[in-house]
Amino acid sequence: MRFILRRLGFYLIALLVSVTLNFMIPRLMSGDPVQLMFARFQGRMDPRAIESLYETFGFVQGPLHEQYFTYLSHLLQGDLGVSIANFPIPVTEVIAVGLGWTLRLVGLATVIAFSAGIFLGIRAAWRRGRFADSVILPITGLLSAFPYFWLAMLVLYFFALGLGWFPLGHAYSLDIHQDWSSPEYLSSVLHHMILPATTIVLTAIGGWMLGMRNNMISVLSEDYITMAQAKGLSDRRVMYTYAARNAILPSLTGFAMSLGFVLGGALLTEIVFSYPGVGYTLLTAVNTRDYPLMQGVFLMITVAVLVANLLADTMYVLLDPRVRAA
Amino acid sequence: MIAAKPILEAQGLTKHFRTGGAVSQRVVKALQDASFQLYPGKVTALVGESGSGKSTTARLLARLYEPTAGQIIYAGRDTVEDKGRSKLLKYRSEVQMIFQDPFSSLNPVHSISYHLKRPLQIHRKAQGRQMTEKVHDLLHTVALTPPADYTPKYPHQLSGGQRQRVAIARALAVEPKVILADEPISMLDVSIRMGILNLMAKLRDEQNLAFLYVTHDLASARYFADETMVMYAGHIVESGGSEELTQDPQHPYTQLLLSAVPDPARGLRTQETEIAGEVPSLSEVGEGCPFAARCPHVMSRCREAMPPVTRLSETRWVRCYLFDEA
Amino acid sequence: MTQPMPTFDQARTDAEPLLSVRDLVVEYHTQRGLVRAADHVSFDLHRNEVFGLAGESGCGKSTVAHAITRILKPPAHIAGGQVLFDEVDVLKLNDDQLRDIRWRRISIVFQSAMNALSPVLTVGTQIADALQAHENGTAQMTRRQVLDRARELLDLVGIDPDRVNSYPHQLSGGMRQRVVIAIALALNPELIVMDEPTTALDVVVQKQIMDQIRELRNQFGFSILFISHDLSLMVEFSDRVGIMYAGELVEVAPSQAIFNDPQHPYTVRLMNSFPTLSGPRVELFGIPGSPPDLITPPPGCRFHPRCDVALAGRCQTERPGLQPIGARHMAACHLLDDKIVNKEDAS
Amino acid sequence: QDDGIPRGGIVTVSHEAFSVVLRNFSPFAPTQNPASQAFIYEPLMVWNEVDGEIIPWLATGFVWSDDLLTLTFNIREGVMWNDGETFDANDVLYTMNLTREFPALDRGAVWAFLDSVELLDDYTIQFNLGEVYSLADVLIAQTRPVPEHIWSELDDPVTFVDDDPVATGPFSVVCRLEDQVFELCANPLYWQEGRPYVDAIRYPAYPGNEQSTLALINGDIDWGGHFIPDVETTYAAADPDNFNFYYWPGGATVNLYMNTTKAPYDDVAFRRAVSQAIDYNAVVNIGMYGYTIPSDPTGLGPRFEGWASQEALERAAELGLNEYAPSAAAATLDEAGYLDVNGDGFRELPNGDPMSMNVQVVNGWTDWVTSVQIISQNLQDIGVNAQVVTPEFGEWLNNLQTGDYDISIGWSSSGYTPWNYYRDSLDSSLLGADNIANATSWSRWFSDDADALLAAFTATADPDEQFQVLSDLQMLFVENVPLVPLFPGPTWYQWNTQQFTGFPTADNYYTQGSPWSRDSNSRLLVAVNIHCIDDTACGQE
Amino acid sequence: MSTVEQPQTAVQPAGATAAPQRAFPRLPLPNWLRSILGNRKAAIGLVILSFFVFVAVFAPLIAPTQNPNRMVARPVQAPSAEYILGTTRQGQDVFVQIVHGTQVSMAVGFTTGTVVMAIAIIIGITAGYIGGIFDELLSLAMNIVLIIPALPLIIVVAGFIDRPGPLTIVVVLSLISWAYGARVLRAQTLTLRNSDFVAAARVVGEPTWRIVLFEILPNMTSLVVSSWIGAVLYAILTQASLEFIGLGDPNISSWGTILYWAQNNAALLTNAWWTFIPPGVCIALVGFSLTLINYGIDEITNPRLRREPKVKAA
Numbered sequence A: 001m002r003f004i005l006r007r008l009g010f011y012l013i014a015l016l017v018s019v020t021l022n023f024m025i026p027r028l029m030s031g032d033p034v035q036l037m038f039a040r041f042q043g044r045m046d047p048r049a050i051e052s053l054y055e056t057f058g059f060v061q062g063p064l065h066e067q068y069f070t071y072l073s074h075l076l077q078g079d080l081g082v083s084i085a086n087f088p089i090p091v092t093e094v095i096a097v098g099l100g101w102t103l104r105l106v107g108l109a110t111v112i113a114f115s116a117g118i119f120l121g122i123r124a125a126w127r128r129g130r131f132a133d134s135v136i137l138p139i140t141g142l143l144s145a146f147p148y149f150w151l152a153m154l155v156l157y158f159f160a161l162g163l164g165w166f167p168l169g170h171a172y173s174l175d176i177h178q179d180w181s182s183p184e185y186l187s188s189v190l191h192h193m194i195l196p197a198t199t200i201v202l203t204a205i206g207g208w209m210l211g212m213r214n215n216m217i218s219v220l221s222e223d224y225i226t227m228a229q230a231k232g233l234s235d236r237r238v239m240y241t242y243a244a245r246n247a248i249l250p251s252l253t254g255f256a257m258s259l260g261f262v263l264g265g266a267l268l269t270e271i272v273f274s275y276p277g278v279g280y281t282l283l284t285a286v287n288t289r290d291y292p293l294m295q296g297v298f299l300m301i302t303v304a305v306l307v308a309n310l311l312a313d314t315m316y317v318l319l320d321p322r323v324r325a326a
Numbered sequence B: 001m002i003a004a005k006p007i008l009e010a011q012g013l014t015k016h017f018r019t020g021g022a023v024s025q026r027v028v029k030a031l032q033d034a035s036f037q038l039y040p041g042k043v044t045a046l047v048g049e050s051g052s053g054k055s056t057t058a059r060l061l062a063r064l065y066e067p068t069a070g071q072i073i074y075a076g077r078d079t080v081e082d083k084g085r086s087k088l089l090k091y092r093s094e095v096q097m098i099f100q101d102p103f104s105s106l107n108p109v110h111s112i113s114y115h116l117k118r119p120l121q122i123h124r125k126a127q128g129r130q131m132t133e134k135v136h137d138l139l140h141t142v143a144l145t146p147p148a149d150y151t152p153k154y155p156h157q158l159s160g161g162q163r164q165r166v167a168i169a170r171a172l173a174v175e176p177k178v179i180l181a182d183e184p185i186s187m188l189d190v191s192i193r194m195g196i197l198n199l200m201a202k203l204r205d206e207q208n209l210a211f212l213y214v215t216h217d218l219a220s221a222r223y224f225a226d227e228t229m230v231m232y233a234g235h236i237v238e239s240g241g242s243e244e245l246t247q248d249p250q251h252p253y254t255q256l257l258l259s260a261v262p263d264p265a266r267g268l269r270t271q272e273t274e275i276a277g278e279v280p281s282l283s284e285v286g287e288g289c290p291f292a293a294r295c296p297h298v299m300s301r302c303r304e305a306m307p308p309v310t311r312l313s314e315t316r317w318v319r320c321y322l323f324d325e326a
Numbered sequence C: 001m002t003q004p005m006p007t008f009d010q011a012r013t014d015a016e017p018l019l020s021v022r023d024l025v026v027e028y029h030t031q032r033g034l035v036r037a038a039d040h041v042s043f044d045l046h047r048n049e050v051f052g053l054a055g056e057s058g059c060g061k062s063t064v065a066h067a068i069t070r071i072l073k074p075p076a077h078i079a080g081g082q083v084l085f086d087e088v089d090v091l092k093l094n095d096d097q098l099r100d101i102r103w104r105r106i107s108i109v110f111q112s113a114m115n116a117l118s119p120v121l122t123v124g125t126q127i128a129d130a131l132q133a134h135e136n137g138t139a140q141m142t143r144r145q146v147l148d149r150a151r152e153l154l155d156l157v158g159i160d161p162d163r164v165n166s167y168p169h170q171l172s173g174g175m176r177q178r179v180v181i182a183i184a185l186a187l188n189p190e191l192i193v194m195d196e197p198t199t200a201l202d203v204v205v206q207k208q209i210m211d212q213i214r215e216l217r218n219q220f221g222f223s224i225l226f227i228s229h230d231l232s233l234m235v236e237f238s239d240r241v242g243i244m245y246a247g248e249l250v251e252v253a254p255s256q257a258i259f260n261d262p263q264h265p266y267t268v269r270l271m272n273s274f275p276t277l278s279g280p281r282v283e284l285f286g287i288p289g290s291p292p293d294l295i296t297p298p299p300g301c302r303f304h305p306r307c308d309v310a311l312a313g314r315c316q317t318e319r320p321g322l323q324p325i326g327a328r329h330m331a332a333c334h335l336l337d338d339k340i341v342n343k344e345d346a347s
Numbered sequence D: 001q002d003d004g005i006p007r008g009g010i011v012t013v014s015h016e017a018f019s020v021v022l023r024n025f026s027p028f029a030p031t032q033n034p035a036s037q038a039f040i041y042e043p044l045m046v047w048n049e050v051d052g053e054i055i056p057w058l059a060t061g062f063v064w065s066d067d068l069l070t071l072t073f074n075i076r077e078g079v080m081w082n083d084g085e086t087f088d089a090n091d092v093l094y095t096m097n098l099t100r101e102f103p104a105l106d107r108g109a110v111w112a113f114l115d116s117v118e119l120l121d122d123y124t125i126q127f128n129l130g131e132v133y134s135l136a137d138v139l140i141a142q143t144r145p146v147p148e149h150i151w152s153e154l155d156d157p158v159t160f161v162d163d164d165p166v167a168t169g170p171f172s173v174v175c176r177l178e179d180q181v182f183e184l185c186a187n188p189l190y191w192q193e194g195r196p197y198v199d200a201i202r203y204p205a206y207p208g209n210e211q212s213t214l215a216l217i218n219g220d221i222d223w224g225g226h227f228i229p230d231v232e233t234t235y236a237a238a239d240p241d242n243f244n245f246y247y248w249p250g251g252a253t254v255n256l257y258m259n260t261t262k263a264p265y266d267d268v269a270f271r272r273a274v275s276q277a278i279d280y281n282a283v284v285n286i287g288m289y290g291y292t293i294p295s296d297p298t299g300l301g302p303r304f305e306g307w308a309s310q311e312a313l314e315r316a317a318e319l320g321l322n323e324y325a326p327s328a329a330a331a332t333l334d335e336a337g338y339l340d341v342n343g344d345g346f347r348e349l350p351n352g353d354p355m356s357m358n359v360q361v362v363n364g365w366t367d368w369v370t371s372v373q374i375i376s377q378n379l380q381d382i383g384v385n386a387q388v389v390t391p392e393f394g395e396w397l398n399n400l401q402t403g404d405y406d407i408s409i410g411w412s413s414s415g416y417t418p419w420n421y422y423r424d425s426l427d428s429s430l431l432g433a434d435n436i437a438n439a440t441s442w443s444r445w446f447s448d449d450a451d452a453l454l455a456a457f458t459a460t461a462d463p464d465e466q467f468q469v470l471s472d473l474q475m476l477f478v479e480n481v482p483l484v485p486l487f488p489g490p491t492w493y494q495w496n497t498q499q500f501t502g503f504p505t506a507d508n509y510y511t512q513g514s515p516w517s518r519d520s521n522s523r524l525l526v527a528v529n530i531h532c533i534d535d536t537a538c539g540q541e
Numbered sequence E: 001m002s003t004v005e006q007p008q009t010a011v012q013p014a015g016a017t018a019a020p021q022r023a024f025p026r027l028p029l030p031n032w033l034r035s036i037l038g039n040r041k042a043a044i045g046l047v048i049l050s051f052f053v054f055v056a057v058f059a060p061l062i063a064p065t066q067n068p069n070r071m072v073a074r075p076v077q078a079p080s081a082e083y084i085l086g087t088t089r090q091g092q093d094v095f096v097q098i099v100h101g102t103q104v105s106m107a108v109g110f111t112t113g114t115v116v117m118a119i120a121i122i123i124g125i126t127a128g129y130i131g132g133i134f135d136e137l138l139s140l141a142m143n144i145v146l147i148i149p150a151l152p153l154i155i156v157v158a159g160f161i162d163r164p165g166p167l168t169i170v171v172v173l174s175l176i177s178w179a180y181g182a183r184v185l186r187a188q189t190l191t192l193r194n195s196d197f198v199a200a201a202r203v204v205g206e207p208t209w210r211i212v213l214f215e216i217l218p219n220m221t222s223l224v225v226s227s228w229i230g231a232v233l234y235a236i237l238t239q240a241s242l243e244f245i246g247l248g249d250p251n252i253s254s255w256g257t258i259l260y261w262a263q264n265n266a267a268l269l270t271n272a273w274w275t276f277i278p279p280g281v282c283i284a285l286v287g288f289s290l291t292l293i294n295y296g297i298d299e300i301t302n303p304r305l306r307r308e309p310k311v312k313a314a
Ligand SMILES: Nc1ncnc2c1ncn2[C@@H]1O[C@H](COP(=O)(O)OP(=O)(O)OP(=O)(O)O)[C@@H](O)[C@H]1O
Pocket: B017, B018, B019, B028, B029, B030, B048, B049, B050, B051, B052, B053, B054, B055, B056, B057, B216, B282
């Protein structure tokens, strides 16, 4: 458990750092959100109105450290402020809608990509030179070299617009009412998830597969594998319990680290597939200099990644007895 | 034997390693209160089980570690306070070291001639044209002939024994007075070990070098060393002339160690000493004699304090209450 | 450890050997070329015998051991010969037949116990796996029975049975090696191949373990193929010893004969290569040069480049075969031809 | 109803990019859903940009006092809030006072000229102006009243998140609000008999043009209002019978602003040369995909044809303004002394200093970026070293406002009369104390004449007088070229007649058709007019 | 901060010489190219990459122009003899844009990769070699940068820099992507620092800087090269993504901006595939070539990964 405690400590520091970063960035950026909004109305707002908007938006003046502590204390109360571009909706509410979808899509796709990559990697290493190794491996390698959005768009145009097999966008059919208990709705959600998730999986699988294959190959030359085989264990048992259990450990750390990457990358998916989510919200927030929203999204993504990392760490501890003692 | 003055001397040398993170520190007492002398033209062996602190001792003398306490007296002068590159460089031109693993003590990216030229350059032992000559001389000394065959080679192109000879040549390059050899033959094949030991013996005799010979192989200590010290869990427990010590061990640990060595010459399957327990963890050793837990003659005071040095003869001493007259 | 071990002489010498290796050839296909790591290796191992295989690093000891247990992996490839175990050629068995004799009749203890145990599984699981993989051998054991047996096995090798739930990293090197031995014993095999079982260990621990093995052998009466480069240990522990050089078996003899009366020049020099604790302090020389590269081994006798008594011409070109030169003593050297003749003459 | 018009159906609308739906329909939200501006909370009167008419809505009309200092609105009787409460002038009064109390809510900036508001009776309300301001009527007419009985109960109307609006509009019932879609259902209590014809308007989330374009092509959208590249081939061609578009060039003019506080932009000859150098057809056809037309030199555009001054136009033609004439432009520059003296292929300033300029355009506004690329290419063709730079929106705006730029493309203001266009660009009072150029006064070209003319316009309600003032302004504009009008902003508008009809068409453009115009509420006219093509098409659910 | 360090596949000791013996991977420069070319994957990768490097270097000769984005022709022409890859909606010559885009994209990719590696080397090796509290802090920084989601941070920072363009992208990507390499190099440095040859160098009297530069660094060549290639690949892909979502400079001709414009002009809807397909294929090819080279390096340094030679039947 010391390992987990240490990691918790680390996450706390990481959180503090990103919170601080989060605090600093808008203060370094140029562009005044109220002015921008005013500009969007193309000059039809009264300066008095602008004045009072500054107040309503809660722009705190004063020395930086004071602002910082106000910011921290608000954060601790779960108050991320009010979105400027969506005034007066609280940032938490703006994010809440998108975050669920992002987590669902990215979570599912990542887990699929990871599991499939691991599985294929195991097969490829186990049977060197066979199908998984000599055909699937290079193909996934090629796929992961493609720019994600490009592949996604081709897929969208071909399968959704061209063939009409899949919807062009959205997370569920708009003719169905959102209701998580309705099977019709759920199947619609799944149907809408297929294309975006597939493209994420396609581009991500290669990395996992290669990593797992290489780890697995290293592990397979260990004595304990030979010993397990000499013991007369079945191939399955050797492959999964002895080899894969050990080979997966490095991938697991990678998995945790990649989550931040994938969560951020969801932005492109969301844009291409009109899928709801925080990525696009972030991009809009940056473009409109909606600082509170921007900070909120960034913080949320960071927290999600930290939590995912913690989960991966826990997994790690479960799978690797050596860190348990450490 | 006593006539000569020691060239290098350790006085109360102690090394504690701090391990673990900021949260929970552990102190590994790798070496405690070691005092011994190295004489020109003499080989002093340091034997003990793995982890007993042998390498630590050698590395302390090579100034790779800073001692926690104690003195390192070179030619009558304490050098522990010599810090900074120039002072250390002076010391290093007198004291050199050979490492256990000839595969890792030579840098795989550098040629043999690079390995030999560097010490010559650093210690200004040769310049320009002389350099090549000097390199060839060194290779001659360690019987790598013809030298020109070896200079352009890279370590991986040499066998283990050849590599170890290069390592010796490198140590000789600075024309040292003392050579610390940390298990120089344990990684080598049986058939070539004697070649290396004989080479070192020749150097001792011809160049009047003082050797510290670290080994876990008592038989080779008997063969090569004039004097032998036995180490257990960070303490030197017995010291004396090699022949005397191996034929007539006094300390219970030395007796145990000797009885464990397989020796066909002694007759087959004769020794039947029950051995219990294991070497204590160095971070847990307490105040008393570390061997107390395994010692067949253990007394209550053994657990309270480390026994003092009891001199048995001019050249022989032991740290054990069995010999303490008091 | 009360009874002295029955020596080979007391063993059933006339009986069929338990294991008979005939002209075993093993090759590694490497990028640099073909490595013939075992070249026509032949020897017999009898029931209740400890047969030692000694030689320098890389001479092919492990290769032979792995070939016998058929756990060689690519790029290794058995290019010829037979391994008759109880008169069955192990090399010809299919996977099922192989699984049947593996561990149940032949088990193996690896060079380094650290690597022979999976770090993420408990000791108990790894013992249990061996038991459960052979249902016909160990009958239908319940999980309970399996664990009980695991505890029993640990007890046998002198480890607290409660350690079944420990992970390898929680054990010391010596304990791990004992666990590996316990696993090797799990199914009461007839032959245990021990590939340098104590090389990574300190002498004191080595002694403990060797004593333990000896005791267990007393108890269960299995045969051992014992591999080591530590000649002292080899001579002390084995009944008979085979000396390998560069993929070839150059001398086979009872261990005392190897120690006291080595015949092959390589063995002779090898025996003169390590200092001993007792006896006179004589000057030792080792063997000049280093073992050959097995991709381009020297023609003729492979030892000839390092041999100071090599005959000009013959040793360079003609490969000597293993020939009997005395009672149960065989060696492969042209120099010994005279000896053989002499002996024949004498007799 | 037996008017023969089929009822029912859900009209799917795409408007601005958004990726998730947020629950706020407050008419005061600084960035509202365009929907709430019209379909939920209705204005007193609807200004139809196309013909300039002001159509009675919640108010039946207004009258000015002779001194132009009071304005009286008559409020419609029989209107009900969708919760069944009656709407009357009290609500209007309450709303006016609310915006006075909370300036942040005064989006129309009416309290800039208003003095007070008083109730004459339950259906008559009088606005007292502090000074004469003849444009007050239109501004006040666009006020969207909120129900006093709801809003007076609120703690803080400024931060009120209005997710279940009580309003009078035809689609003021928020009957579906999910992550990716919201629907506004017909108000059963709507004051217009039998209207609206359709059951609901649906707003799905489309994060960008690309996605709404795909949906439009797929026939998912009935009423769209966004840019589509090559609309004929990408959209209309997919179903020529039903996929329609019409881009009315009646939006505010897009201009090229020059920083007249710096050389050479302070030189009217240079500015005139720029006006002559631009290939307007290329800008309009390549940059704007042919979706608009080149602007006339006064910047007024087709919408204000009636205000055009022939005199000014003639003068402009004389000066060669807004005509693509590279050689004339070169000649103008030669004459003014901008010559390539050092022979590097680019002209120098008359004093011999090197001359190079950045032409700014907001990054990501690709139609403008292309236009600016063409313009810079045009300028290079006449030996002016012009480079395109694309700062982010925030920086771009900041640069314009602080005068940290050379040349930039930019929008302008539109309004009920062309006055707004000139006022927002030329009124010296727009230059703030902090040297910030407010509105669109980014050229920073000011003159007493202009100020006087702008003031004279709002000081009278007499059309002839106003016309004269505006003619003078146009003349002043073409003489000085404070900025170069490029093209009237097109209003993106697509409609799909597979299921619905009643939309404005190119032939019958009864009002501005885009579903999201910020300038007016004229889409309300469309919303109450759309209906199913027949009883079966909308598949009554 | 000791997180779980994992062995890097790229640094596994090579058993190239004699399997049971321990040997370090050896990649001295003279043999560098030879071993790469000896590996089929790496060789194919190198050939593809060289092609693009060639195009990038000789872009001005292959497609002479003052400004690749100049509108030179009738818009939206399909590929023809005159315009090999057709023209854009703006009447730009796609071929010219792609050729010059190669220059920009490759320059950004390689500059970023190099800067990233430089930072990673400095930070990784310092942390690994100096150790102590210094290491704790640097490792903490690495792990934090690793964990903070990159693309959002890039978007936020790119927004903050305001003036987008290749240089911005280089700077932003460099600031954010060094951590992975630094971590890998740190782990490797830690191993090497404790190796005997470093101790031997110290005993011989080598100064610290020489130990770092001449003893440790050369032993990490393959690791540095493969991390560098990884960083280049990442930079090229991320650059394209950023430009595609509009965070680039649309006046620059690079693969990402060509795609950005193609997207804005609804290239796929108007069937103007020639503006959309070629840049994507270029990116994918360069990406694939880099991936192949990395596979190759992996195989060279870790012979276990190699396909074993076919064994003839006995
Ligand atoms: N740098 C270090 N940091 C922490 N502990 C160390 C360090 N070096 C050595 N130790 C510990 O000090 C003890 C003595 O180690 P040392 O290497 O001196 O033993 P040794 O006798 O040379 O053993 P071996 O025969 O295995 O080489 C061991 O427990 C080891 O773990």
